[in-house]
Amino acid sequence: MHQLRDKKQILRRKKIIKNTTIFIVIFLLFTLGIVSWSNDIFYKMGLPIWQSKNFIRKGIDGAGYLVKSKKIVFKENQILKKENEDLRISMLDYQILKKENEDLKELMNRKNISNDFVLANILSKPSQSPYDTIIIDIGDSFDIEVGDIVYANGDIPIGTIEKIESKLSLVSLFTNPGRKTEGIIENINSSVELLGRGGGNFEVSLPVELDIIEGTKILLPSLNPEVLAISVGVISKPNDPIKRIILNSPVNIQNLKWVEVKIN
Structure with a gap:
C-alpha cells in the first residue's frame, strides 16, 4: 500500500518537473530572441484561438445590432401607424365637410333661400329625441316663432317650431304620434x-x-x-x-x- 502511494508521488513530481522544464525552455527561447510569435509554428497554434475570438466578438456585436435594429424598426413602425391614423382621420373630416358643402349647394340650387327662410343644422334627430321631434341650432336670436313651418330639402314640409330657447329650438314633426x-x-x-x-x-x-x-x-x-x-x-x-x-x-x-x- 505504501509502495503504491510512493509511486504516485514520484509520478506527480516527474510531471511537475517536466512541465516546469518546458516552461523555462520556452521562456528562454523568447527571452533570447531565438523564436517569436511570428514563427509559423506559433502562428499556426494561435490562429484558431484568434479566429474563434473574432467570431465570438462578431456574433455578440451582430446580436446587439439586431436587437437595436428591432427596437428602431418597432419605434418607426409605431410612428408610421400614428401618422397613418392621423391622415385617415383628416381624410374623414375632409369627406364630411365636402359632403356637407355638396348638400348645401344642392339645397341652394333646389330652392333660392330668401329672407323668408332661415337655414338650421339638426342637432338631435327622432332616434335621439322623444317621439317624432328634432332639435335645431337656431334660437330666439333669429326671427323665428312658434308655429313656423320647417322644411326639408327646400320644399318638403316636415313639421313646425314648438319651442324656442336662446340657442336652439324644438321642432315637432307632422308625423308626431297623435298629431x-x-x-x-x-x-x-x-x-x-x-x-x-x-x-x-x-x-x-x-x-x-x-x-x-x-x-x-x-x-x-x-x-x-x-x-x-x-x-x-x-x-x-x-x-x-x-x-x-x-x-x-x-x-x-x-x-x-x-x-x-x-x-x-
Whole structure:
C-alpha cells in the first residue's frame, strides 16, 4: 500500500518537473530572441484561438445590432401607424365637410333661400329625441316663432317650431304620434285629416268609394301646395264603409343634416 502511494508521488513530481522544464525552455527561447510569435509554428497554434475570438466578438456585436435594429424598426413602425391614423382621420373630416358643402349647394340650387327662410343644422334627430321631434341650432336670436313651418330639402314640409330657447329650438314633426294635420288629396282636392303615427308615418280614414291608390300624394294647403305625405298602403275590411290609408313622409328624417325654417 505504501509502495503504491510512493509511486504516485514520484509520478506527480516527474510531471511537475517536466512541465516546469518546458516552461523555462520556452521562456528562454523568447527571452533570447531565438523564436517569436511570428514563427509559423506559433502562428499556426494561435490562429484558431484568434479566429474563434473574432467570431465570438462578431456574433455578440451582430446580436446587439439586431436587437437595436428591432427596437428602431418597432419605434418607426409605431410612428408610421400614428401618422397613418392621423391622415385617415383628416381624410374623414375632409369627406364630411365636402359632403356637407355638396348638400348645401344642392339645397341652394333646389330652392333660392330668401329672407323668408332661415337655414338650421339638426342637432338631435327622432332616434335621439322623444317621439317624432328634432332639435335645431337656431334660437330666439333669429326671427323665428312658434308655429313656423320647417322644411326639408327646400320644399318638403316636415313639421313646425314648438319651442324656442336662446340657442336652439324644438321642432315637432307632422308625423308626431297623435298629431293631426290638414291636407288635400292631389288631383281630387278633397280635404283630409292626417293622423301622425310616429316613425315618419301617417294614417287617414276615408270612405271606401274615395279612390286612393298607392303613391297618391297628400298636399299641405297653401298658395303653392307642397307634398306632405305619400300613400303606401290601404287597409280595408269587407262591408266596412271606411278604409285606412297608411302614408309616409316624402323624406327620411334620419338622413337629413339641414332644415329650413320659413318665417311668417
